[in-house]
Amino acid sequence: xxxxxxxxxxxxxxxxxxxxxxxxxxxxxxxxxxxxxxxxxxxxxxxxxxxxxxxxxxxxxxxxxxxxxxxxxxxxxxxxxxxxxxxxxxxxxxxxxxxxxxxxxxxxxxxxxxxxxxxxxxxxxxxxxxxxxxxxxxxxxxxxxxxxxxxxxxxxxxxxxxxxxxxxxxxxxxxxxxxxxxxxxxxxxxxxxxxxxxxxxxxxxxxxxxxxxxxxxxxxxxxxxxxxxxxxxxxxxxxxxxxxxxxxxxxxxxxxxxxxxxxxxxxxxxxxxxxxxxxxxxxxxxxxxxxxxxxxxxxxxxxxxxxxxxxxxxxxxxxxxxxxxxxxxxxxxxxxxxxxxxxxxxxxxxxxxxxxxxxxx
Numbered sequence: 057x058x059x060x061x062x063x064x065x066x067x068x069x070x071x072x073x074x075x076x077x078x079x080x081x082x083x084x085x086x087x088x089x090x091x092x093x094x095x096x097x098x099x100x101x102x103x104x105x106x107x108x109x110x111x112x113x114x115x116x117x118x119x120x121x122x123x124x125x126x127x128x129x130x131x132x133x134x135x136x137x138x139x140x141x142x143x144x145x146x147x148x149x150x151x152x153x154x155x156x157x158x159x160x161x162x163x164x165x166x167x168x169x170x171x172x173x174x175x176x177x178x179x180x181x182x183x184x185x186x187x188x189x190x191x192x193x194x195x196x197x198x199x200x201x202x203x204x205x206x207x208x209x210x211x212x213x214x215x216x217x218x219x220x221x222x223x224x225x226x227x228x229x230x231x232x233x234x235x236x237x238x239x240x241x242x243x244x245x246x247x248x249x250x251x252x253x254x255x256x257x258x259x260x261x262x263x264x265x266x267x268x269x270x271x272x273x274x275x276x277x278x279x280x281x282x283x284x285x286x287x288x289x290x291x292x293x294x295x296x297x298x299x300x301x302x303x304x305x306x307x308x309x310x311x312x313x314x315x316x317x318x319x320x321x322x323x324x325x326x327x328x329x330x331x332x333x334x335x336x337x338x339x340x341x342x343x344x345x346x347x348x349x350x351x352x353x354x355x356x357x358x359x360x361x362x363x364x365x366x367x368x369x370x371x372x373x374x375x376x377x378x379x380x381x382x383x384x385x386x387x388x389x390x391x392x393x394x395x396x397x398x399x400x401x402x403x404x405x406x407x408x409x410x411x412x413x414x415x416x417x
Contacts, residue, residue, distance in 0.1 A: 063101045063163040064153045067111040067120045082119045084167050089295040090339040090356045097167040102130045104175040109134045110153045145254025159237050166231025170280040170291040172298035182234045187272035190234040193227040194279045202228035203258035216258040293354045296337040
């Protein structure tokens with residue numbers, strides 16, 4: 057089989073479960089380990105030998121195109137396309153890329169799935185086999201949220217059941233799939249929409265299983281989904297733990313008295329006062345200001361953010377924020393340009409928040 061050089065990545069959807077964060081930013085641009093989520097997906101497929109990437113985007117949206125660009129940064133070609141006819145399921149996302157894929161094999165990657173290791177072994181195993189399709193499974197505590205494989209008593213894979221009320225096992229199908237030439241589009245032509253009104257990717261794979269195609273699979277343990285806010289924090293923690301110590305670089309001057317423990321990265325132009333404490337793993341972006349505060353562990357802070365007097369743990373802080381208050385923030389997502397400030401001698405609070413905001417005291 058010709059080696060896989062093409063990949064389809066997801067970049068559309070509204071991610072309503074992540075509002076208000078996604079009210080103003082595409083979910084795939086949410087920073088994880090201080091890097092847009094989709095950048096992690098692009099890096100993984102490029103490592104696996106992909107040369108052409110096709111990303112579906114929402115109509116009349118250009119955020120992804122602006123931030124990701126044409127792929128030159130990674131030495132690949134990136135093309136964007138709109139899902140024709142609007143959202144109609146994950147399988148439909150792939151179908152809309154048929155004109156780009158043609159008769160070539162391809163990798164399909166849901167960009168909101170996060171992995172810490174290379175895809176190369178997964179791709180190599182597919183090339184070494186005679187499979188028409190290869191799927192990656194992983195164990196989770198709540199398989200009813202996803203597509204779940206069903207095996208017979210001998211361990212043979214029989215089908216993929218989409219969001220079953222009573223899952224037959226604790227494995228789910230991750231958003232990482234490989235397809236040989238033509239097989240996906242042949243299966244798609246036989247699909248009907250599900251009860252949810254979507255063309256299900258689980259139905260494509262079940263069709264292949266039940267019509268004589270060879271569908272390989274393997275179990276992976278290094279996967280995270282990012283469908284909910286706690287999932288984003290978990291993925292951020294996951295990526296910080298997986299990041300090599302050599303990539304935590306301090307590019308700013310650290311005054312005597314400031315404390316940095318474990319793995320900490322500080323960007324260029326960031327200033328730190330002598331009484332600041334940073335517990336790694338943590339990443340502080342460039343041009344930040346840290347005064348009289350304690351940061352970490354498991355905190356990422358975007359470019360140009362100022363933090364004073366606060367204690368922050370296990371949180372993602374976006375760019376250009378101001379946090380100036382003697383409060384302890386934990387397990388939190390704080391979007392771009394948010395202001396959290398305590399004014400002295402005030403017994404009342406002035407709050408300006410958008411739709412779907414959560415405030416817990």
